Each structure stands twice: as structure tokens, then as C-alpha cells.
Amino acid sequence: MRPLLRRVWRLELPLETPFISATGVLRSRLLFLLTLTDGETCGIGEAAPLPAYDGSNPQQVLVALTSRRGRRPPQARACEELARLDLEARRAGSALCHVVAETVPVNVTLTAGPAEEVAERARQGVRAGFSTFKLKVGLPDDLERVAAVRAAVGSWPALRVDANGRWSVDEAVATIRRLERFDLELVEQPCRTLEELREVRTRVSVPIAADEAVADARDVQRAAALEACDAVCVKLSRAGGVRAAREAIEAAREAGLEPYLASSLDGPWGLAAALQLASEQRLRLASGLATLSLFSGPVRALLPSPANGVAPVPAGPGLGVPCDEATLRGLGAEVVAETAATSGARRVT
Structure with a gap:
């Protein structure tokens, strides 16, 4: 050796x-x-x-x-x-994971900001062929921004919103009810805890996804036992690695929850691992793994750019980066x- x-x-x-x-x-x-x-x-x-x-x-x-x-x-x-x-x-x-599909569906991540600026970024995403958009919310101008994005993308693309756990239960329920008319695919982490997600879920019609409140398989099992959510967002870095993330995905499926992967503005090596795992696991929901374009400079060239709503999966060897x-x-x-x-x-x- x-x-x-x-x-x-x-x-x-x-x-x-x-x-x-x-x-x-x-x-x-x-x-x-x-x-x-x-x-x-x-x-x-x-x-x-x-x-x-x-x-x-x-x-x-x-x-x-x-x-x-x-x-x-x-x-x-x-x-x-x-x-x-x-x-x-x-x-x-060989590749690090068992790559099954050459591409995986991914969403456009839209930050908060002035409604028209965010809407223009959404229009760019539509022109690039994306069919799922995730919009950051949890701020005073949420209604205006969500309305602008829905108008920009039209009626067909899926639109999910992410509050990063910033609402109270009552704030979440009131805001989600105001936003329901924009045909939301899901609301990601409206409140901080699983117990709060459960209460919100019983009072709104939009599916709820757990993100920050779920790290590993044990958390996923607890979320399922509480009936706190309909989907879970798994992140390799937060889970503690590829094996732990794989176990969380498998636990979600066993419990009847829909899993998807996302990055927290990871670099190309973390994204490559997540893309390979998403391919291996044949995830159906679009994953938040199209974030390398949010950076500037040469790092953007280390992974192929997504196109038409899917991201190429690095075939290796290893991470392929x-x-x-x-x-x-x-x-x-x-x-x-x-x-x-x-x-x-x-x-x-």
C-alpha cells in the first residue's frame, strides 16, 4: 500500500x-x-x-x-x-455511486429579492427548459414575489417555496393559505420543528416537506411517525455522508414519504456525489442540485451545466471532478x- x-x-x-x-x-x-x-x-x-x-x-x-x-x-x-x-x-x-441514469431532474433555485428581478431569473429558467422552480420565502414581500414568479413561468412548471423554518405555526398557515392560489408543489420547512410542521400540515392543503428538521434516517423515521410531512429534503453534508444520505432516502421511501436531494450551496465535489446518488436512487422529485451556476469564476466549469431541466451525472472515475x-x-x-x-x-x- x-x-x-x-x-x-x-x-x-x-x-x-x-x-x-x-x-x-x-x-x-x-x-x-x-x-x-x-x-x-x-x-x-x-x-x-x-x-x-x-x-x-x-x-x-x-x-x-x-x-x-x-x-x-x-x-x-x-x-x-x-x-x-x-x-x-x-x-x-468506477463511479463513486451506482450511476443508473445519465441525467437527473433538477430545479432552479430562486433567491429572495425584488419581485421583478426574481421573476426575470425565473423567465431565464423557463427559456433554459427548467420545469421546477424553488423560491425562497419567509420575508415580508412573499406574496408579491410568488405572484411575480408564477406569472413569469406560467401555469405549467412546478413551483415550490422554502421558508427555511422562519415562520411560526400561525404565520405559516396564514401565509400558505394566501399562496395556495399559485398552485404550489410543496412548501419546504415552513417552521423550525417537526412538531410544528405536523400542526401546519393538518391545517393547509399544500404538501409539506421537511428540510432542516431532518438530517438522517432516524430523523426521517421520526418525521413519518409524527406525520409531519409529505416529502423530505436530504443533504449529504448535513446527513454525514453518502451512506447516511442513502439510508435517509431509503427510510423515507419505506415510510411512504417522497425523498429528494439538495445542496446548501455545495461546491462541485459535493454536488457530484449528490448527483450520482440521485441517479442511483432514481429520485422522482426534482433535486436542488443545479446551484453551481450561482458561483462566479472557473469553478462553474468543473461540472456540465444543466439543460432542459436535467443535470448530467458525472460518470467517474470516482466523483468525476x-x-x-x-x-x-x-x-x-x-x-x-x-x-x-x-x-x-x-x-x-
């Missing part, structure tokens, strides 16, 4: 335009990467903590990756697993820790 060089990288990716949601405004995305290199083959994992969204602590994730001691947040676990699986799959010359040093440094990534297989960690910066 060849010795491995283990490197932890810090990468901050700028967004094309500010990402506005009920959780705040995001202008760039901080990622941590882990590369495992044996001199011939490289495997890469991605940790995507997003404090405003999932309450994660980026410093805690970084410490877990560099020291490999103490509490390991799910983002760090996902990163470690992904790097190992990617390395093994690249050595074998470059992980060589030149590519990472070209994106602006910096090594923050380096470990030889036979020695302790050596801090580089």
Missing part, C-alpha cells in the same frame, strides 16, 4: 450575486476540502458548513479535519467519507494542514 499524503484545504468561492433568503444574505461560500493522494491517484472530500442555515461551526469542522480528534460534526464526517470513497473508486476506475493540486490552487484553495501517512500533522499556514 502506497503512503498517503493528506491535505486539508480552505476554499472561499464568490457568488455571482448575493444569495438572499430568510436566513440572511450570503456573498461567498466557505468550503473545506480534504485530498488523499498516493502519488498516482487523488481522492477528494468536501465539507460545507453553513452556520446561518444549519447552525454548524466552521472552526469546529476544520479542527475535526486537521486534528482528527474530538467531536466530528456531520460536515467533517461527510468530507472524510467522500475523500476515501472517491480515492477507492478512482483506483477502481478534478482534485489535482493545480486545479485547486487555480480556484484559490490554500492548504491549511498536511499529514504524511507515517508522521503527525504539520501545519502549513
